[in-house]
Amino acid sequence: MFELLKEQPADKILMLMQAFREDPREQKIDLGVGVYKDAEGRTPIMRAIKTAEKQLWETETTKSYTGLAGDVGFADAMFGLLMGDAVPRNCVAAAATPGGTGAVRQGFDMIRMADREARVFVSDPSWPNHITMLKHLEMHMQPYRYFDSETRAVDFAGMMEDLADARVGDVVLLHGCCHNPTGANLNLSQWQEVIDLLVKNGVTPMIDIAYQGFGDGLDEDAAGLRMVVSQMPEVLVAASCSKNFGVYRERTGLLMAVAQDPVRQKANQGMLNHLNRQNFSFPPDHGARLVTMVLDDPALRADWEEEVREIREGVLGLREQLAAELQRLTGSDRFGFIAQHRGMFSRLGATPEQVEAMRQSHGVYMVGDSRINVAGLNAKTVPVLAEAMVAAGV
Known part of the structure; x- marks a missing residue:
């Protein structure tokens, strides 16, 4: 064969x-x-990660599986880093994944299970894996203008014109910060215009955030994401720890499903658990545990x-x-x-x-x-x- x-x-x-x-x-x-x-x-290897790794080596007593969604402490720590107080924790389902790539893939799978006819609007250009994964999954993909090759800035007028075609059941994929491959970002007023359009048309946003802290600051780089999750009824967020924690080979990522209605959280969490089970069962834990240790320890966090x-x-x-x-x-x-x-x-x-x-x-x-x-x-x-x-x- x-x-x-x-x-x-x-x-x-x-x-x-x-x-x-x-x-x-x-x-x-x-x-x-x-x-x-x-x-x-x-x-x-980042200093705080190296210190946490030494502490973990000295104190870790088992290599047994974690839960299907990974360690809850990792989800809690990443929720705080990414979302702050923008949305209540009990509105957010979360599952650890093999890197940010795994989070994006699980997010696409979740969209496909919810609606096989959903169109995913992707910036032109975007991270190439976005396109190849959508093609592999045979999902409907719709490019939207993003980068002006003359000014090397965001083509915001073109972007908004293209996104106006998105309807209920569609998903718009957005880069949370430090757009890959262009480096051109939305400003906060543009984020708000995008949110207003998506709310008006009943469109679901999915945010891929892989470089928090590398743009203007940890909170500044999460500002657009926090605006989205505080105002939209539902959001998917795929986060990577590869760059800002330097744990590339540990494959440390997280997919979060945000629903303003906390009743949806249980069903969303069950879906994230199911997707992990079907793809790789239990997610890798080593990198996630190091990230959790760094975020939860005041001295390590300050150094990081x-x-x-x-x-x-x-x-x-x-x-x-x-x-x-x-x-x-x-x-x-x-x-x-x-x-x-x-x-x-x-x-x-x-x-x-x-x-x-x-x-x-x-x-x-x-x-x-x-x-x-x-x-x-x-x-x-x-x-x-x-x-x-x-x-x-x-």
Whole structure:
């Protein structure tokens, strides 16, 4: 039967990683892979996580299963981090998942079980896994305009025009902060306009939040999400701990189903438990337990928040340096958007041909749509990227 299977297209980012590894040049720069890197090019274990891991090693007495939804303490801790006091805890069902990707997949499954005809509106562009998962599940997908390739800002008028077509039974997928791949975010007044439209048309939002703390601050980056959950009758939230806790390989995520009617919470929790059971039974616990320990311990949390601040300010500094260097080289402020974007990513607006030219001439590797991981830069490589962009005519 295996001969009936069709060969799947190779993952573009994995292909880019392979090409980078095979490039013999010492001065090459990897801006494709979406992981945080420090100035030495490492993806370090965060201080608080390392301390919590040592404590856990000394005190953990069992590796037995947790519940189908994972440890309740993890859900409680993440609820506080993400939602604050925007909605009562008893209105929120939650289940741990294998990473934020697992949370998104479980969210899509929940939508499909509720209504197989539901359309999921996805920003254009969006994280590629959003699209591939929806296609794999054979769900109805509808793109909506999001990024203006000329201004490199949110095309809000186009976005609102497209979202006006969403109706009862449809879902709109939104990025909570630090939009991947563009780095262009909604402001709070725009969030409110989106909420008003979704309430008017009876549309359900699903929010994917993977970079809380990497944009403007932990509370600032959750502000849009909190506005949504406080005003909408129901919301799905897929959260990842990979970036802001640095637990990439521990696969630590959470799916939350918010319903303003607490009576729905029990049924929603039962559905999340069921989905976990059908896909992987019990979710991984190690990363979730470390995150819980950090969030629940005042000293560990303070150290973690400080390190998140250091990371955020470091990335913002690189953005400002790159924008300034490009202004110096070109005499133009057309690259000011780089300093205005937030999070790890920005889309430069280069053509695939210009991207290839930068790779060949300067050893600068980025995804073909010109998305760069700003955290892949350091103070010494920023001028190299700037020179490559100017030479390629970006």
